[in-house]
Amino acid sequence: MFLVLWGTAAAAPAPVDPSPAPSDIPAVFSSSNAISNCPGYEASNIVETDSSLTADLKLAGASCNIYSEDIKDLKLLVEYQTNERLHVKIFDAGENVFQVHEQVLPRPKHERAQSSALDFNFVEKPFSFSVKRKENGEVLFDTSADQLIFETQYVHLRTRLPDHPNLYGLGEHSDPFRLVTQNYQRVLWNAESPNIPTNNNLYGTHPVYFDHRGDKGTHGVFLLNANANNININRTDSAGQYLEYNTIGGVIDLYFLAGKQPIDVSKQYAEVVGLPAMYPYWLFGFQQCKYGYWDVNMVAEVVGNYSTANIPLEVMWTDIDYMDLRQDFTVDPARFPMSKMRELVDTLHKRDQRYVLILDPGIHTAPGYGPYDRGHQKGVFLKASDDSDYLGVQWAGVVAWPDWFAPTTQDWWTDEITRAFNPETGIDLDGLWVDMNEASNFCPNPGSSRVKARAAGAQDVQRGDPVQAKDGPRTGLPNRDWFNPKYHINNHQGDISGRTLWTNITNYDGTRQYDTHNYYGHMMATATQNSMLMRRPGKRPFVMTRSTFAGSGHKVAHWFGDNQSTWEHYLTSIRQMLAFVAVHQMPMVGSDVCGFNMDASENLCARWAMLGAFQPFYRNHAEYSTRPQEFYQWPTTTKAAQKAIDIRYKLMDYIYTALYYQSTTGQPMINPTFYLYPNDANTFDLQDQWFYGDALLITPVVSDFSDTVTFYLPEDTFYDYWTGQKVIGKGENVTISNVTLTDIPVHVRGGTIIPHRKHSANTTTLLRQQDFYFLIAPDADGNAKGRLYLDDGESIEQPNKSEIELTYDNGKFTATGQFGYMPASGESVTVSSVVILGQDKAVGVGRWSSEAKSIEVEGPWKLSGNWGFNL
Ligand SMILES: *[C@@H]1O[C@H](CO)[C@@H](O)[C@H](O)[C@H]1NC(C)=O
Ligand SMILES: *[C@@H]1O[C@H](CO)[C@@H](O)[C@H](O)[C@H]1NC(C)=O
Ligand SMILES: *[C@@H]1O[C@H](CO)[C@@H](O)[C@H](O)[C@H]1NC(C)=O
Ligand SMILES: *[C@@H]1O[C@H](CO)[C@@H](O)[C@H](O)[C@H]1NC(C)=O
Ligand SMILES: *[C@@H]1O[C@H](CO)[C@@H](O)[C@H](O)[C@H]1NC(C)=O
Ligand SMILES: *[C@@H]1O[C@H](CO)[C@@H](O)[C@H](O)[C@H]1NC(C)=O
Ligand SMILES: *[C@@H]1O[C@H](CO)[C@@H](O)[C@H](O)[C@H]1NC(C)=O
Ligand SMILES: CC(=O)N[C@H]1CO[C@H](CO)[C@@H](O)[C@@H]1O
Numbered sequence: 099m100f101l102v103l104w105g106t107a108a109a110a111p112a113p114v115d116p117s118p119a120p121s122d123i124p125a126v127f128s129s130s131n132a133i134s135n136c137p138g139y140e141a142s143n144i145v146e147t148d149s150s151l152t153a154d155l156k157l158a159g160a161s162c163n164i165y166s167e168d169i170k171d172l173k174l175l176v177e178y179q180t181n182e183r184l185h186v187k188i189f190d191a192g193e194n195v196f197q198v199h200e201q202v203l204p205r206p207k208h209e210r211a212q213s214s215a216l217d218f219n220f221v222e223k224p225f226s227f228s229v230k231r232k233e234n235g236e237v238l239f240d241t242s243a244d245q246l247i248f249e250t251q252y253v254h255l256r257t258r259l260p261d262h263p264n265l266y267g268l269g270e271h272s273d274p275f276r277l278v279t280q281n282y283q284r285v286l287w288n289a290e291s292p293n294i295p296t297n298n299n300l301y302g303t304h305p306v307y308f309d310h311r312g313d314k315g316t317h318g319v320f321l322l323n324a325n326a327n328n329i330n331i332n333r334t335d336s337a338g339q340y341l342e343y344n345t346i347g348g349v350i351d352l353y354f355l356a357g358k359q360p361i362d363v364s365k366q367y368a369e370v371v372g373l374p375a376m377y378p379y380w381l382f383g384f385q386q387c388k389y390g391y392w393d394v395n396m397v398a399e400v401v402g403n404y405s406t407a408n409i410p411l412e413v414m415w416t417d418i419d420y421m422d423l424r425q426d427f428t429v430d431p432a433r434f435p436m437s438k439m440r441e442l443v444d445t446l447h448k449r450d451q452r453y454v455l456i457l458d459p460g461i462h463t464a465p466g467y468g469p470y471d472r473g474h475q476k477g478v479f480l481k482a483s484d485d486s487d488y489l490g491v492q493w494a495g496v497v498a499w500p501d502w503f504a505p506t507t508q509d510w511w512t513d514e515i516t517r518a519f520n521p522e523t524g525i526d527l528d529g530l531w532v533d534m535n536e537a538s539n540f541c542p543n544p545g546s547s548r549v550k551a552r553a554a555g556a557q558d559v560q561r562g563d564p565v566q567a568k569d570g571p572r573t574g575l576p577n578r579d580w581f582n583p584k585y586h587i588n589n590h591q592g593d594i595s596g597r598t599l600w601t602n603i604t605n606y607d608g609t610r611q612y613d614t615h616n617y618y619g620h621m622m623a624t625a626t627q628n629s630m631l632m633r634r635p636g637k638r639p640f641v642m643t644r645s646t647f648a649g650s651g652h653k654v655a656h657w658f659g660d661n662q663s664t665w666e667h668y669l670t671s672i673r674q675m676l677a678f679v680a681v682h683q684m685p686m687v688g689s690d691v692c693g694f695n696m697d698a699s700e701n702l703c704a705r706w707a708m709l710g711a712f713q714p715f716y717r718n719h720a721e722y723s724t725r726p727q728e729f730y731q732w733p734t735t736t737k738a739a740q741k742a743i744d745i746r747y748k749l750m751d752y753i754y755t756a757l758y759y760q761s762t763t764g765q766p767m768i769n770p771t772f773y774l775y776p777n778d779a780n781t782f783d784l785q786d787q788w789f790y791g792d793a794l795l796i797t798p799v800v801s802d803f804s805d806t807v808t809f810y811l812p813e814d815t816f817y818d819y820w821t822g823q824k825v826i827g828k829g830e831n832v833t834i835s836n837v838t839l840t841d842i843p844v845h846v847r848g849g850t851i852i853p854h855r856k857h858s859a860n861t862t863t864l865l866r867q868q869d870f871y872f873l874i875a876p877d878a879d880g881n882a883k884g885r886l887y888l889d890d891g892e893s894i895e896q897p898n899k900s901e902i903e904l905t906y907d908n909g910k911f912t913a914t915g916q917f918g919y920m921p922a923s924g925e926s927v928t929v930s931s932v933v934i935l936g937q938d939k940a941v942g943v944g945r946w947s948s949e950a951k952s953i954e955v956e957g958p959w960k961l962s963g964n965w966g967f968n969l
Contacts, residue, residue, distance in 0.1 A: 141225045157171075175187040178216075185208075185351075262339070265341070266680075268329060269677050270300040304647070305321040315356075317363060318354070328344045378637070379750070398442055420455060421494075458534045530630060533644050537618050641655065673785040679767060690717065759887070
């Protein structure tokens with residue numbers, strides 16, 4: 099959440115020690131001539147093996163020092179890591195330049211490739227390289243487009259691209275899913291981003307793009323670099339089409355992922371940044387939050403009102419309202435007294451519901467406030483140059499921020515979480531939400547008088563043993579301009595220190611916020627995940643974070659931040675979901691349903707209730723000054739939500755199965771249309787429709803006062819999900835009218851089998867007691883396939899799981915595979931019936947429906963061993 103305290107970003111005062119003065123900063127795009135006059139590098143001492151290549155790169159002439167000092171000696175390392183992955187790294191020979199911490203992003207294990215799909219070629223002078231797809235000679239990357247520049251505070255690399263490329267990724271942003279390719283800039287610098295328009299840096303950094311070339315293949319390019327980066331994608335008369343990195347630090351550490359299908363690239367990216375986490379089954383339930391629930395009674399009232407309205411509520415949340423003076427790990431004694439909070443959570447748990455609370459990274463420096471005092475004693479906070487705690491301003495007032503690199507921080511954080519959320523004496527919560535962790539600092543610049551005043555009065559105990567390693571391999575060059583590097587990053591919060599931790603702050607290990615800023619939030623989130631795991635060992639933790647970095651999906655979930663209750667942001671949620679799930683490998687994502695800022699309307703909220711039901715993370719959340727927008731607030735929204743949740747819950751095992759396969763193979767649980775139709779050019783820029791799993795095409799109405807939606811149906815067999823009628827896709831747009839406010843068009847892709855629960859329920863616990871039914875949607879050849887994964891829904895280790903393959907081949911249905919899962923008491927693993935769509939007449943053992951053109955075969959069958967039938 100966010101409160102505007104300091105006016106607009108544009109009005110931010112300049113930092114106190116600007117060197118050089120902002121007016122001396124060269125204009126961003128005025129430098130291209132100068133860059134092409136730079137000498138570049140020359141390769142020598144080339145050593146090749148059958149799976150690697152190394153070389154020295156020496157500056158090939160007089161330094162041009164365009165934005166800082168040229169580094170004269172570089173090294174090149176090329177590794178064919180797997181058949182589909184090529185690693186190309188260019189770094190300083192001294193290895194002093196900052197490199198992303200292994201603890202933050204462990205480098206992928208690899209063996210030597212036997213027969214690589216990619217080919218690396220290079221030119222010695224001036225040094226440039228290219229990457230080709232062997233099979234068809236397609237040039238995927240070619241850096242001869244411009245000189246390589248490698249300076250202490252500026253690194254520049256440009257690749258040529260074919261005209262009108264289809265590029266995706268480079269999040270977090272709210273721009274088109276298929277990126278704009280002319281005069282387009284993506285800024286990678288995590289920042290609090292309330293009400294921001296498109297074309298700005300947002301909360302997360304994911305320097306990976308997928309380049310889709312239709313039947314010539316799809317590949318991915320990941321730049322493992324955490325520094326602030328302006329990535330320009332442009333097409334000019336003189337330079338043609340290109341993409342260029344302009345980063346103010348770090349090394350060039352590229353992973354090329356060969357694909358060749360889009361889904362293959364997703365899987366290969368997961369091998370680099372880590373497979374996404376598996377979450378508890380209940381997390382797919384519907385969730386409610388609002389900033390501004392005044393007291394614990396109001397929270398309880400919302401829970402009660404959901405029950406009364408017959409809208410299933412699985413998870414209740416509370417925003418910072420619960421805290422005493424907005425301090426982490428406290429409760430407001432008057433409005434959220436501990437005894438009442440314990441009663442609330444106890445009641446929720448008895449009803450099989452869950453509870454999640456928010457935490458912020460800024461720790462109030464108030465005297466006598468335990469979490470601060472204990473943290474200070476243990477030396478967990480970031481330090482100012484005099485070794486006192488570095489201070490800023492956040493919700494609670496003057497705060498210090500944890501240094502996630504300090505060796506004591508994780509234990510302190512776990513201890514605070516364990517104390518406050520102790521099941522016996524505290525709030526027995528089920529998940530944590532970490533916010534403001536870019537990190538957001540309400541103190542706009544390094545000169546704030548309020549901070550100075552507090553700093554002067556602070557009773558700072560000296561940290562026992564500071565021992566900050568001042569330099570070392572890969573920890574970053576000393577003596578850089580920490581605030582205003584000459585190459586200007588277009589951060590919408592102003593300078594790189596604008597409203598965040600100052601970039602000159604040193605972490606415990608000697609690295610600087612200048613280099614590590616983009617993973618501050620990631621580190622907070624993963625530390626919280628570790629703590630939650632300690633608190634409930636053996637159970638899958640749930641932590642949701644606002645700020646993310648490449649690889650965050652390996653442990654934590656994300657919501658898209660502080661959006662608005664507008665149709666524009668209703669649509670934004672779709673393209674952000676596509677990028678996060680299918681490109682960035684963070685599957686458990688969603689936006690604030692019905693919108694965070696501004697008043698939602700009944701119509702918008704009804705449509706959004708249905709839209710959100712087909713996105714992974716499903717939570718209604720609003721800002722405190724907005725009108726209440728719980729689904730029960732309006733009759734139409736109530737009806738829409740009941741219907742949406744009914745279907746979402748019946749499909750829960752289907753989507754849980756899809757998450758399981760994403761968490762074990764990287765195969766995305768949400769598919770952009772082109773992932774399933776990679777050769778159909780009409781699908782490449784679709785961003786208002788998507789596949790939930792790989793079988794259900796969702797096409798919501800996209801504007802107010804409309805009951806019509808036009809969407810694209812690829813050449814394939816589909817079925818209307820609601821009526822069962824066959825719809826032949828012709829590779830054309832289709833318009834559906836008369837879509838009421840409680841409808842959302844859904845089509846089943848032919849060739850799929852979808853496991854369902856026969857009936858929905860008001861909690862996921864009761865849902866698991868319902869029998870199954872399977873829906874078969876044959877393709878044009880009369881075949882279909884599906885999967886079902888079953889486990890206990892929350893344990894990390896699942897010795898007894900089921901992985902069932904469902905196959906339909908012209909009248910013959912089989913369920914085969916592993917059937918280890920043994921249902922807990924009350925749970926059902928019975929399939930009561932199987933429905934086959936697209937049947938023009940009655941045949942065999944089933945009951946034919948002339949209306950739906952389907953045959954229903956009655957069971958029951960137990961999911962405890964292979965079974966099947968012939969029609
Ligand atoms: C794209 O190129 C044009 C023409 O050179 C230039 O004016 C513009 O600033 C460039 N945009 C980006 C994002 O690089
Ligand atoms: C709960 O429902 C009652 C009755 O409709 C209503 O008066 C009250 O405002 C609702 N409370 C909340 C917190 O939504
Ligand atoms: C769900 O419905 C059951 C009855 O089927 C009821 O006992 C239970 O209290 C309901 N739970 C919630 C959370 O509304
Ligand atoms: C960071 O810069 C500020 C402003 O110039 C200065 O007061 C402070 O001492 C510096 N901190 C560190 C850790 O270098
Ligand atoms: C479908 O409609 C959209 C929006 O009206 C249009 O941009 C697109 O070209 C159409 N696609 C086809 C295949 O006709
Ligand atoms: C619109 O839908 C309603 C309710 O499903 C139905 O009664 C009506 O005939 C439909 N109108 C049109 C024009 O299809
Ligand atoms: C797994 O199944 C075996 C028997 O097949 C049983 O002995 C064991 O207790 C089960 N483990 C769990 C965790 O349910
Ligand atoms: C205006 C605004 O707050 N935008 C946010 C809301 O919409 C998207 C997606 O939900 C967010 O990423 C934006 O930052």
